[in-house]
């Protein structure tokens with residue numbers, strides 16, 4: 013599929029996630045095969061106000077390309093000014109958030125509130141498209157609630173307003189992140205517009221992604237929560253799509269991935285902030301491993317990187333040792 017001049021065959025994208033998809037997480041996902049990455053959503057008003065905290069969210073590294081800066085806001089004029097400033101930062105495309113369900117975003121008329129006001133959604137998209145030389149994409153949901161699904165109207169508006177692609181989180185605003193996504197809408201949207209469609213929502217296994225691609229003919233998929241603590245889902249999915257098989261990461265690979273991610277976090281944020289903000293990733297990376305809650309509690313006490321590295325080495329070496337004993341026993345039993 014194409015986003016402007018960017019061509020990617022069936023992209024497996026990393027979803028924008030507030031406080032998660034910072035430079036270090038995006039890089040670790042890129043290194044595991046993510047084709048497209050986005051910043052977390054960034055408040056257009058904060059960009060205009062020149063807020064340092066907001067502006068810092070637009071930072072990215074060249075290895076992340078192609079990357080989109082995602083903007084949100086309720087006011088077409090503010091979105092236009094923010095789009096102008098975001099374009100100067102030099103991303104590959106801009107994405108407009110029309111799906112965030114969080115109350116304070118919606119109450120301010122942004123994110124999913126636009127699902128209830130399609131003329132304003134259209135004005136916002138047009139104002140961004142008219143001000144930037146970059147391709148503009150849109151990310152949205154099926155509709156406000158199950159009684160008011162309007163994704164077919166939205167898709168037409170998005171296309172006519174000049175957007176280059178549309179990502180659909182196949183839930184409504186009222187579902188939040190709960191309930192089963194309804195992917196059947198993807199096929200209907202595909203039949204009604206010609207811009208590329210990226211499907212999103214609970215895509216947590218290569219098998220599920222393959223089935224979705226085959227049944228809906230969507231142009232790409234976007235993975236969010238399933239990549240937290242498991243960035244290898246991108247390479248697993250690619251392997252499964254190409255060869256029909258994939259493997260689980262070895263203990264060694266798990267360890268090297270956590271260490272690499274942690275090192276990137278420290279590199280981009282400094283040691284103290286990098287270590288503190290990395291704490292939210294321990295649960296995901298250690299999920300399903302023996303005594304993981306105990307080791308997580310220990311890791312949470314550190315504010316420097318050195319003891320974390322040491323603790324992780326000792327922990328993963330002990331798991332590897334147990335695994336090799338179990339394997340040896342297994343081999344003996346088999347003989």
Ligand SMILES: Cc1cc2nc3c(=O)[nH]c(=O)nc-3n(C[C@H](O)[C@H](O)[C@H](O)COP(=O)(O)O)c2cc1C
Pocket residue numbers: 027028029030031032051052053082109111112151181189212213214215234235236237238
């Ligand atoms: C912690 C968190 C933060 C999120 N922040 C954003 C965001 O900044 N912009 C956005 O478009 N969607 C955001 N989302 C929604 C995701 O991009 C995605 O649409 C949603 O999680 C469904 O995909 P998944 O089931 O693969 O996680 C967020 C989701 C989570 C869990």
